[in-house]
Amino acid sequence: MKKIRLAVFFGGISVEHxxxxxxxxxxxKHVDRNRYDVTPVYIDKAGKxxxxxxxxxxxxxxxxxxxxxxxxxxxxxxxxxxxxxIDVAILCFHGEYGEAGSVQGLLELAHIPYQGPGxxxxxxxxxxxxxxxxxxxxxxPQPKFIWFTHDDWKNSAQEITxxxxxxxxxxxxxxxxGGSTVGIEKVKSAAxxxxxxxxxxxxxxxxxxxAEVKDCIEINVxxxxxxxxxxxxxxxQPIKADEFLSYADKYERGGGKKGGMAxxxxxxxxxxxxxxxxxxxxxxxxxxxxxxxxxxxRIDFFVNPSEETVFVTxxxxxxxxxxxxxxxxxxxxxxxxxxxxVEIAFEKEKRRSALIQTFETNILKKV
Amino acid sequence: xxxxIPFTTLLAIAQQSEYELDTVQEWNLKHIHExxxxxxxxxxxxxxxxxxxxxxFFFLPxxxxxxxxxxxxxxxxxxxxxxxIACAVVKLRFLQKKGLKxxxxxxxxxxxxxxxxxxHLFSESATLLITPESINTELGISRVILKTLTGRHTLFFxxxxxxxPGHIRKLARFIHPDFGILTPIxxxxxxxxGSLEKIAETFHDLLTFFSDAKKILVSESYHDFFTENxxxxxTKNTSPYRIEKTHVTRAGTECTIVTPHGTTDAFTPLxxxxxxxxxxxxxxxxxxxxxxxxxxxxxxxxLPSIPHRHEPILGMKNVLVxxxxxxxxxxxxxxxxxxxxxxxxxxxxxxxxGFVELGKDSGAIHEAFGESLAHSVEYAGIIESEATEALLxxxxxxxxxxxxxxxxxxxxxxxxxxQSVIQPNAVxxxxxxxxxxxx
Numbered sequence: 001m002k003k004i005r006l007a008v009f010f011g012g013i014s015v016e017h018x019x020x021x022x023x024x025x026x027x028x029k030h031v032d033r034n035r036y037d038v039t040p041v042y043i044d045k046a047g048k049x050x051x052x053x054x055x056x057x058x059x060x061x062x063x064x065x066x067x068x069x070x071x072x073x074x075x076x077x078x079x080x081x082x083x084x085x086i087d088v089a090i091l092c093f094h095g096e097y098g099e100a101g102s103v104q105g106l107l108e109l110a111h112i113p114y115q116g117p118g119x120x121x122x123x124x125x126x127x128x129x130x131x132x133x134x135x136x137x138x139x140x141p142q143p144k145f146i147w148f149t150h151d152d153w154k155n156s157a158q159e160i161t162x163x164x165x166x167x168x169x170x171x172x173x174x175x176x177x178g179g180s181t182v183g184i185e186k187v188k189s190a191a192x193x194x195x196x197x198x199x200x201x202x203x204x205x206x207x208x209x210x211a212e213v214k215d216c217i218e219i220n221v222x223x224x225x226x227x228x229x230x231x232x233x234x235x236x237q238p239i240k241a242d243e244f245l246s247y248a249d250k251y252e253r254g255g256g257k258k259g260g261m262a263x264x265x266x267x268x269x270x271x272x273x274x275x276x277x278x279x280x281x282x283x284x285x286x287x288x289x290x291x292x293x294x295x296x297x298r299i300d301f302f303v304n305p306s307e308e309t310v311f312v313t314x315x316x317x318x319x320x321x322x323x324x325x326x327x328x329x330x331x332x333x334x335x336x337x338x339x340x341x342v343e344i345a346f347e348k349e350k351r352r353s354a355l356i357q358t359f360e361t362n363i364l365k366k367v
Numbered sequence: 368x369x370x371x372i373p374f375t376t377l378l379a380i381a382q383q384s385e386y387e388l389d390t391v392q393e394w395n396l397k398h399i400h401e402x403x404x405x406x407x408x409x410x411x412x413x414x415x416x417x418x419x420x421x422x423x424f425f426f427l428p429x430x431x432x433x434x435x436x437x438x439x440x441x442x443x444x445x446x447x448x449x450x451x452i453a454c455a456v457v458k459l460r461f462l463q464k465k466g467l468k469x470x471x472x473x474x475x476x477x478x479x480x481x482x483x484x485x486x487h488l489f490s491e492s493a494t495l496l497i498t499p500e501s502i503n504t505e506l507g508i509s510r511v512i513l514k515t516l517t518g519r520h521t522l523f524f525x526x527x528x529x530x531x532p533g534h535i536r537k538l539a540r541f542i543h544p545d546f547g548i549l550t551p552i553x554x555x556x557x558x559x560x561g562s563l564e565k566i567a568e569t570f571h572d573l574l575t576f577f578s579d580a581k582k583i584l585v586s587e588s589y590h591d592f593f594t595e596n597x598x599x600x601x602t603k604n605t606s607p608y609r610i611e612k613t614h615v616t617r618a619g620t621e622c623t624i625v626t627p628h629g630t631t632d633a634f635t636p637l638x639x640x641x642x643x644x645x646x647x648x649x650x651x652x653x654x655x656x657x658x659x660x661x662x663x664x665x666x667x668x669x670l671p672s673i674p675h676r677h678e679p680i681l682g683m684k685n686v687l688v689x690x691x692x693x694x695x696x697x698x699x700x701x702x703x704x705x706x707x708x709x710x711x712x713x714x715x716x717x718x719x720x721g722f723v724e725l726g727k728d729s730g731a732i733h734e735a736f737g738e739s740l741a742h743s744v745e746y747a748g749i750i751e752s753e754a755t756e757a758l759l760x761x762x763x764x765x766x767x768x769x770x771x772x773x774x775x776x777x778x779x780x781x782x783x784x785x786q787s788v789i790q791p792n793a794v795x796x797x798x799x800x801x802x803x804x805x806x
Contacts, residue, residue: 215669239681267681269618271636273668277618305634306665328791329685 005087006036006342007112009103011043014095015178015203017066023321024092025058030324030334036342039086041075043097044068051075077110088345089114090338091318096177099318100126113349115295115341117317125291125315128208129176138290140283141311143302145210147176150201157194164193167211173197175204213311216302219270221284222323224337226294226344226351232281233326237270268329276308283310291315294348295341298323372399374421374429378414379405381433385530388437395430416440448506455509456541458516467520469542470652473527473535473573474550474586475566476699478503481550481645482524483673484637488649488666492658495522501693503528505541522656529569532560536572546655547573547583548648552592553698558726567592584608584651586644588698600647602640608647613640615709617687626650628660635667638677638689639706641699677706684791687712695799697722697732703798704743713792716746718781719799721754730757737761744796746788748781749774 008031010024011017024040031038040055050072054060064070078084089112093099101123107114117125124130129147136142146163153160164171164187173185173196183203185196200207222233269277284299298319302311322341324334332340377395384390407414420436421429463469470485472478479501486497498511503526516523527538539547549570552563560566567589577583580597587601600608611623619636622643635646646667653660672678675693682688687710691703700722707715717740721733737758740747747762749755751774762772773788775781778797789795 217669267679268685269616271619273634274616274618274621276634305668325685 003037005085007039007041007086007089008092009041009089010092012093012097013047014097016094017045019320020092020094021061026321027092028056031338032335049075079109081111084110086112088342090341091116093318113345115345117293121292122317125317127176129206135312143210143213143311145208147208150205153197161193164209170212172210173200174208175200176206176208177204213302216304219280219301219303220298221280222296222298222326223284223288224296226347230285230288232284233330234268235270235277235280236326237267239266272305279310287315295344296322372401372429373404376403376405377429377433378417379407382407392430452505452509455512459512467523469523469525469544470546471525471527471542471544472548473570475553475555476696477550477645478526480673480676481648482526484645485524485649487670488663492662493522494519496520497524498526532569535569539573539576547577549573549585551586551588553696555696556724558724584648601644608651610643613643615639624650631664633664633667635670637670641702686793688795690797692797700798703796704739707743707796710794712794714790715744716793716795717744718748718778718797720750720752721758733757734761738765741765741767746771746773746785748785750778750781751776
C-alpha cells in the first residue's frame with residue numbers, strides 16, 4: 001500500500017515555540033511509519049520554514065540556535081493544486097502564529113488537508129475575548145470578565161480599575177491571545193493591578209480580566225472528531241504545585257521539557273463524580289460544535305465538585321501534546337489518535353470539496 | 368577488619384521500635400557488622416540527648432551506649448512527662464468547662480484516616496483541632512493541648528493509641544471525651560497483646576467510659592466481641608450507619624450512605640470502600656452535634672487524599688501508584704487487595720514487606736497472605752524479611768508463578784526490579800511501610 005505523505009508542522013514565531021517543538025517531535029515519534037512518510041516542517045523563531053531529517057530528534061533543538069538553525073533545507077509550499085509533495089498535514093503549533101487561523105488559511109489555499117478547526121473556528125477560539133462573547137450569547141456558564149484594549153487602558157484606567165473592583169479580587173489578567181498561561185497574572189489587590197496590566201500589555205494589545213471562581217478545581221477534557229461524530233475523553237485535573245499554574249509549572253515540572261505536557265502532574269480521571277463528569281463532557285461536546293471544531297481539542301473548565309457547577313474558561317484547538325495522555329487513559333493509544341487525526345483531516349477536506357465553490361459555466365461568455 | 372554499626376543507625380532503629388530495647392538489641396545482633404547509616408525519622412530532643420551520651424561514651428559498643436543513655440534519661444523523662452501531662456489536664460478541663468467538645472478516636476486501623484476525614488468535613492462547621500500526624504500517647508496529646516489548643520477551638524479530635532492493655536482506659540480518663548469512635552479492629556500489634564480478644568478488651572474500655580451508648584459509634588468489626596446494644600457502622604445490613612453500592616474508579620469512590628435518618632448518594636475522591644466507611648462517623652457526629660449533614664455531604668466531594676493511606680501517585684503512561692505505606696496488618700491488607708481488584712487496571716502489582724509484630728502466628732498469616740496475593744496481583748514485589756519465605760510458599764501454593772515473585776532489599780530496590788514488567792495503565796499498591804527495623 002502506498003504510504004500517505006504526512007507533514008508535521010511546528011515551531012513558529014511564538015512565546016510557545018518550544019512547547020510546539022515538544023508536541024511536534026513527540027507526535028512524530030508516535031507516527032506509524034508503515035503507514036506514513038513523515039516530513040517535518042519546522043518554522044524557526046525568525047519565521048523561516050525548514051525541513052530535514054535532524055528535525056525528528058529533540059536533541060537537535062536543545063543544541064541549536066532556534067533563530068537561525070543549521071543543516072536544514074528550506075521548505076516552501078505551492079498554492080497551485082497538485083504541486084506539493086504532501087497529502088495531509090498535522091499542525092502542532094501553539095500560539096498565534098499557527099493556531100489562530102492564518103496557517104490554516106494558507107493550507108486551504110494550498111489544497112492540503114489538515115486536522116483541527118478551519119480559519120474561523122481557529123481564530124475565534126484563539127481570542128479569549130471573542131470566545132467569551134460567544135459564551136455569553138449562548139448562555140454558556142463562565143467566570144465573570146471584563147475586557148479592554150491598550151488605548152482603553154491609556155484613556156480610562158480609572159474606569160477599568162473600578163470595573164475590576166466590581167469583579168472582586170483576586171482576578172486574573174490575561175492577554176486576549178495566547179496559551180500556556182504565558183503572561184497571565186493573578187492580582188490579589190487594586191495596588192497590584194496597574195503594573196500587572198502593563199506587563200500583560202507587552203504580550204497583547206487586548207486584555208481580558210476575569211474573576212476567580214471560588215471553591216473550584218480545574219478540569220480539562222479533550223474532544224475528538226468532526227461535526228456530529230464526536231468522542232470526549234475522561235477528564236483530568238492538573239495538579240498545581242503553587243497557587244497558580246504558571247508556564248514553568250505546566251511545562252517544566254516532572255520530566256522537564258522533554259516530557260512536555262505528559263510529564264505534568266495530573267490526576268486522570270479527575271476526582272469528580274460520574275454525574276459531574278457527564279455534565280462536563282456534554283458541555284464539551286456542545287462547545288466543540290459551537291466553535292465549528294474538528295480534530296482534537298482540549299476544553300478547560302472550572303468545576304465546583306460540591307455544588308456540581310461548571311464554568312468554561314477556554315478552548316485549545318491545538319492542545320499541548322495533542323492531549324494524547326487523555327486519550328491513552330480513554331483507551332486510544334497515541335498512534336491510533338494520529339491515524340484518527342489524519343482521517344479527520346481527509347474527511348474535512350472531502351466535505352469541503354463536496355460543497356459548491358464555483359460554477360463550471362463561465363457567465364462572462366454570455367456578455 | 369570487621370565494621371561496626373554506626374551509633375546513629377542504632378538511634379534510628381531505637382526510634383522505629385519506640386525505644387523497646389529488646390527489639391533494638393535483637394536487630395543489633397543481626398546487623399552488628401554492617402556499616403549502613405540510617406538517619407532517624409526525626410531528631411527529637413530525646414534522640415539528641417541519647418546521641419550526646421553516645422558521644423561521651425564513644426569507647427563503648429553502640430548498644431551499651433544506647434542502654435546507658437536510656438537509663439540516665441528515664442527518671443528525668445518520667446518527671447518531665449508527669450509535669451507536662453498534669454499541666455495539660457488542667458488546661459483541658461478548663462477549656463472543656465467553657466464548652467470544648469472532645470471526640471476520641473481509637474481502633475486498630477483507620478483512626479488517622481478517620482481523623483483527617485473528620486477534620487476536613489467539619490472544617491467549615493466548627494473551629495477544630497486534631498492531634499497531628501499519628502500522635503496518640505499521653506505525652507504527645509499533652510504537648511498538643513499545651514502548644515496548640517486555644518479557647519477558640521470548639522471541637523477537638525484526639526487519636527488514642529493502644530500500646531498496652533489498659534492504655535485506652537488511661538487515655539480516656541485523661542481526655543474525658545464527649546464522643547467516641549471505634550475504628551476497625553485488626554491484628555495490629557498482635558505480639559504485644561497476645562490475641563485479638565485482648566485487643567478488643569482494650570478498645571472496650573472506651574465503650575465503658577460512656578454511660579450513654581449513643582455517645583459512641585463502633586465499627587461492625589467488633590460485633591463478635593461486644594455484647595452491648597451499641598451503634599455500629601460499616602457495610603453490613605445490620606449496621607445502622609452503613610455504606611452500600613460502593614463503586615470504585617480511578618476518579619474516586621461513589622457510594623450510598625445509609626443512616627437511621629435517611630439515605631443519600633455520595634462521591635469522594637478517596638479510594639475504596641474502606642475510606643467510604645470512614646466517612647460514616649462524620650455523618651453520625653454531625654447528627655449528634657446538630658450540624659446539617661448536607662453541609663458534610665458537600666465537603667465529602669473535596670476530601671484531599673490522606674498521606675500514605677491509599678494516596679494516589681500518578682505515574683507516566685497512566686500508571687497509578689497507591690501509597691498505603693503508613694502501616695498495614697493482615698485485616699487492613701484485605702481492604703487494600705479489595706481496592707486493587709476494584710480499580711480498572713491493565714496489571715496489578717503489590718510492593719510489600721508483609722506484616723510486623725505478629726508473634727507466633729506470623730508464618731501461617733504470611734502464607735495465607737501469599738495465597739491472597741497469588742489471586743490478586745500479577746506481580747508480588749516483596750521486600751526481603753523474615754516473612755518472605757512464608758509469603759513465597761503461600762504464593763506458589765495458590766498458583767502464583769515463581770518469576771512473578773520479585774524480591775529486593777528495600778522498597779526502592781523492589782521497584783527497580785519491577786520496572787521492566789510494569790505495563791501502561793497498571794496499578795501498583797505500596798502496602799505497608801518499609802522500616803529498616805524489620806529488614
